[in-house]
Amino acid sequence: MAPASFHHTSNTVCVMDASGRLGSTLVERLLQRGYTVHAAVQHHDELQFNGLASDNKKLKIFNSDPYDYQSIIDALKGCSGLFYTFEPPKDQPSYDEFMAEVEVRAAHNVLEACAQTETMEKVVFTSSVTAVVWRDDRKSTASDLDERHWSDINFCRKYKLWHAVSKTVAEKTAWALAMDRGVNMVSINTGLIMGPDLSITNPYLKGAAEMYEDGVLVTVDLNSLAEAHICVYEDISSYGRYLSFNHVINRHEDAVKLAQMLTSSVPMLPQSCEQEMKIIQQRISNKKLNKLMVNFEGGSDENSS
Numbered sequence: 520m521a522p523a524s525f526h527h528t529s530n531t532v533c534v535m536d537a538s539g540r541l542g543s544t545l546v547e548r549l550l551q552r553g554y555t556v557h558a559a560v561q562h563h564d565e566l567q568f569n570g571l572a573s574d575n576k577k578l579k580i581f582n583s584d585p586y587d588y589q590s591i592i593d594a595l596k597g598c599s600g601l602f603y604t605f606e607p608p609k610d611q612p613s614y615d616e617f618m619a620e621v622e623v624r625a626a627h628n629v630l631e632a633c634a635q636t637e638t639m640e641k642v643v644f645t646s647s648v649t650a651v652v653w654r655d656d657r658k659s660t661a662s663d664l665d666e667r668h669w670s671d672i673n674f675c676r677k678y679k680l681w682h683a684v685s686k687t688v689a690e691k692t693a694w695a696l697a698m699d700r701g702v703n704m705v706s707i708n709t710g711l712i713m714g715p716d717l718s719i720t721n722p723y724l725k726g727a728a729e730m731y732e733d734g735v736l737v738t739v740d741l742n743s744l745a746e747a748h749i750c751v752y753e754d755i756s757s758y759g760r761y762l763s764f765n766h767v768i769n770r771h772e773d774a775v776k777l778a779q780m781l782t783s784s785v786p787m788l789p790q791s792c793e794q795e796m797k798i799i800q801q802r803i804s805n806k807k808l809n810k811l812m813v814n815f816e817g818g819s820d821e822n823s824s
Contacts, residue, residue, distance in 0.1 A: 529638060532600035532752070535559035535583065535591070535629065539606040540714060541645065544745045549602075550577055552749065559583040559594040561609070585625030591632040599638050600752055603629050604645035605689065614681040614722035622689040630693050634700035642697065642704040643752050646690040648762060649683035649723060651708055652735045652803065663804040664735060666708070666760040682722035705751045707808075709744055710737035710764030719781040731774055734802035737764035738777075747808055750815040761808040769799040 530553065534545045537558035549556050555577040561584055581594035585605070595601060605622050607614070626644075633639045653670035660668075669691070675683040690706055697704035711723050730736035743765045751757040768774055 529597065529599040531555040531557065531598045531638075532602065533557040533559055533581075533595050533598040534602045534604075535585070535594060536561060536604060536606040537580075539604060540716070540741060541604050541709075541712065541744060541748075542602075542606070544741050545602050545604075545748060546578070548745045548749060550575060553577075555579070557581055557594050557598055559591070561585075561606075585628055588628050588632060591629055592635065595632055595636045595639065597638055598636065599640045601629070601633055601639065601642045602645070602748055602752070603642060613720070614685055616676075616679075616681055616684070618681055619685040619688045622685045623692050626689040626693045627696060630696040630700065630702060630704075633702050634696070640703060641752055642702055643748050644690065644693050644704055644706040645748070646706045646708045646760070647682070647686040647723065648708050648710050648735070648737055648764065648803070649680070650687040650690050651762065652730060652733070653678075653680055653683045653726070657733055657735075663802050665804045666762055666807055678726065680725055682725060705757050706760045707744075707747055707751060708760055708762050710739040710762075710766075712744060713738050713740050713766075717781065721781075724781070731768060732799065734767070734769055734799045736768040736774075737762075737803060737805075738766045738768065739764045740766075746815065747812065750812050751808075754811055754815070757811060761811070762803065762805045763808055764803075764805055767801045767803070769801055771797065 532549060532554050534542050534549065534556060536542050537546050538560040542558075546556050546558050557579050559581045561582070581590070583590035583594040585591065605625055607618065608621065611618070611621070630642070633642050650670050651666075651668050652664055653675050654668075655671060655674050657664075670683045670687045672684060672687055675687065693704065693706070696702070711717070711721070727736060744763055747761065747763045751761055768777055
């Protein structure tokens with residue numbers, strides 16, 4: 520028998536939840552790269568893959584509910600990798616103070632199931648920049664925010680930043696479990712994901728004006744984000760957390776452009792010239808991911824900080 524290469528032992532990976540925008544993009548990209556993909560979707564979402572699945576022998580669809588442990592185990596069977604991204608349940612699409620419990624329970628089940636899956640070698644856990652940027656002293660920190668920083672949960676609760684509460688608590692839960700159970704995990708803390716369905720109701724945007732003022736309002740396009748996920752999965756040197764974004768909104772015109780995209784009714788405010796020229800200093804760094812992406816052969820993004 521030939522010795523196994525240092526690569527992942529099997530070429531089978533699971534994407535969960537595969538029905539969201541990031542999940543479905545990952546499924547497509549992974550299939551293009553030759554992976555066999557277990558697309559784990561919640562019961563009502565399998566339709567979007569039915570066409571794809573009949574054409575592609577390498578795509579298997581699993582109904583799996585993040586609150587049903589056995590269904591996660593079934594989807595992970597035989598996989599050496601998991602790309603896990605949480606999609607709020609359809610019957611509760613908005614983030615509120617209870618969402619954190621829901622998201623934490625899902626993360627807990629998923630990590631526990633990974634620990635029980637003998638073939639599992641690496642988990643890529645999608646988190647958010649909102650789990651990094653919110654804290655009382657954020658104005659006074661001398662250094663840029665990066666992977667070492669965590670949002671302060673009490674601060675987030677106080678200002679009802681429920682997306683940040685949810686992402687922070689779920690990611691911390693996942694890390695604690697991964698360490699306890701010896702699961703090899705990396706996380707990707709993503710900026711605001713751009714796309715046609717982005718609207719002002721997106722829970723990430725609560726506190727957007729403050730993020731802008733702080734120089735930490737960052738966005739990412741879906742393709743770069745999917746590439747970042749695959750890169751940290753394939754690169755054996757990846758570890759810990761990675762901030763993923765490719766645009767910082769730190770000029771007045773960028774902020775106006777984003778606002779117009781989010782709502783059709785932004786009045787054009789008369790601006791003083793000085794205000795228009797002002798550039799807010801970027802206070803957040805994605806150097807760690809950029810370093811890793813340099814050698815990634817999936818096309819690279821030249822727009823980095």
